[in-house]
Amino acid sequence: xxxxxxxxxxxxxxxxxxxxxxxxxxxxxxxxxxxxxxxxxxxxxxxxxxxxxxxxxxxxxxxxxxxxxxxxxxxxxxxxxxxxxxxxxxxxxxxxxxxxxxxxxxxxxxxxxxxxxxxxxxxxxxxxxxxxxxxxxxxxxxxxxxxxxxxxxxxxxxxxxxxxxxxxxxxxxxxxxxxxxxxxxxxxxxxxxxxxxxxxxxxxxxxxxxxxxxxxxxxxxxxxxxxxxxxxxxxxxxxxxxxxxxxxxxxxxxxxxxxxxxxxxxxxxxxxxxxxxxxxxxxxxxxxxxxxxxxxxxxxxxxxxxxxxxxxxxxxxxxxxxxxxxxxxxxxxxxxxxxxxxxxxxxxxxxxx
Numbered sequence: 141x142x143x144x145x146x147x148x149x150x151x152x153x154x155x156x157x158x159x160x161x162x163x164x165x166x167x168x169x170x171x172x173x174x175x176x177x178x179x180x181x182x183x184x185x186x187x188x189x190x191x192x193x194x195x196x197x198x199x200x201x202x203x204x205x206x207x208x209x210x211x212x213x214x215x216x217x218x219x220x221x222x223x224x225x226x227x228x229x230x231x232x233x234x235x236x237x238x239x240x241x242x243x244x245x246x247x248x249x250x251x252x253x254x255x256x257x258x259x260x261x262x263x264x265x266x267x268x269x270x271x272x273x274x275x276x277x278x279x280x281x282x283x284x285x286x287x288x289x290x291x292x293x294x295x296x297x298x299x300x301x302x303x304x305x306x307x308x309x310x311x312x313x314x315x316x317x318x319x320x321x322x323x324x325x326x327x328x329x330x331x332x333x334x335x336x337x338x339x340x341x342x343x344x345x346x347x348x349x350x351x352x353x354x355x356x357x358x359x360x361x362x363x364x365x366x367x368x369x370x371x372x373x374x375x376x377x378x379x380x381x382x383x384x385x386x387x388x389x390x391x392x393x394x395x396x397x398x399x400x401x402x403x404x405x406x407x408x409x410x411x412x413x414x415x416x417x418x419x420x421x422x423x424x425x426x427x428x429x430x431x432x433x434x435x436x437x438x439x440x441x442x443x444x445x446x447x448x449x450x451x452x453x454x455x456x457x458x459x460x461x462x463x464x465x466x467x468x469x470x471x472x473x474x475x476x477x478x479x480x481x482x483x484x485x486x487x488x489x490x491x492x493x
Contacts, residue, residue: 154211
C-alpha cells in the first residue's frame, strides 16, 4: 500500500463522515460502505453520551463534521506534499496513548502514523474507546492492507519502536519515565487564549463564543482565558455570548458552574457572571469548566511577546488582528492537518524514526 492509496482511503473516510453533521444524520447514498457501516456509526454516535456524559450528540457530530471537512483529497495531498515519503522497507510499530477529553481527540495521531506507512498500536482512553475501532474497520474494509497495520490494546504496551502519548502534566512524568528511552512525543497540559482589542463586532465575539463553549471548554484548543484592554466593556462580550445560554441546561455543566461559583464566593473572589459562565481575573491559563479567566493588557506588542515566551503553556492564540500564527475567532477547534498539537511536527518525527 503506497502513499496515494493511503490518501485515497482517508479521503473516502472523509466522504463517509459527511453523512454525520451538526445539521443531522442523513444517509446520502447507497453504497457498500453504508450497508456495512452507516447504521453502526449512527448507533454509536447516538449512544456516546451513555459512555461519556460530556460526549453529547451535538459535540460528537461536531467532531465528525470537522473531520469530514478536513479529510479531503486536496487537503491530504497538500499536507503530505511537503515531506519526502520514501516507502518504508520496514514500517515501525508506533504506540499511541490517547487522551479522551473530546470526541476523536487522538485521531490526528492515528492518521499521521498510518499516512506515514507505520503500524499503529493504539491504547485508547476509557473516555473515548468506541469510535476509533469502527474507523479502523472501515479502513480495513476499504483496503485490506490496513488489517496488519492497526491494533488496539488495553494491556501493557510492548514491542514498539516509538511512542506518541498525550496526557496531563502528572501523567507526562510517568510517560517520560517509561518511554523516555524510545523516540517519543509526550504532550502535557496546554490551553488556548484569546486577545480582545475592543474593536470586535458582535458577530466576531459570537464566533469567539464557539471557541469558548465548544466541547464544554474541555479541549486544549478551547479558549480558557482572554486578554482585554483597560476599561474594557464586558457587556459587549456578555451580550454576544448570550446565544450560548442554553449550555447551563446541561446538568454536568451546571453542576460545575454551581460548584466553582460556590468555591469562588467562599474565597471572596470578585466575579463577573451572567448565569452560565463566570469571568474571573486570574494570571493562570487553565480555568475550570464554566469559568473564563481574564487579564488586562496595556500594550498589544508586549502581550504578544509575553505569549511567545510562554508558548509551552499555550496551544493556540485566537485574535482577529492580522498576526502570523494567530487563529481567527471561531476557528480554534478547526485546525488544518498541518497545525500540529504543541507545534511538534508529528509527520516529520514519524519519518525520522
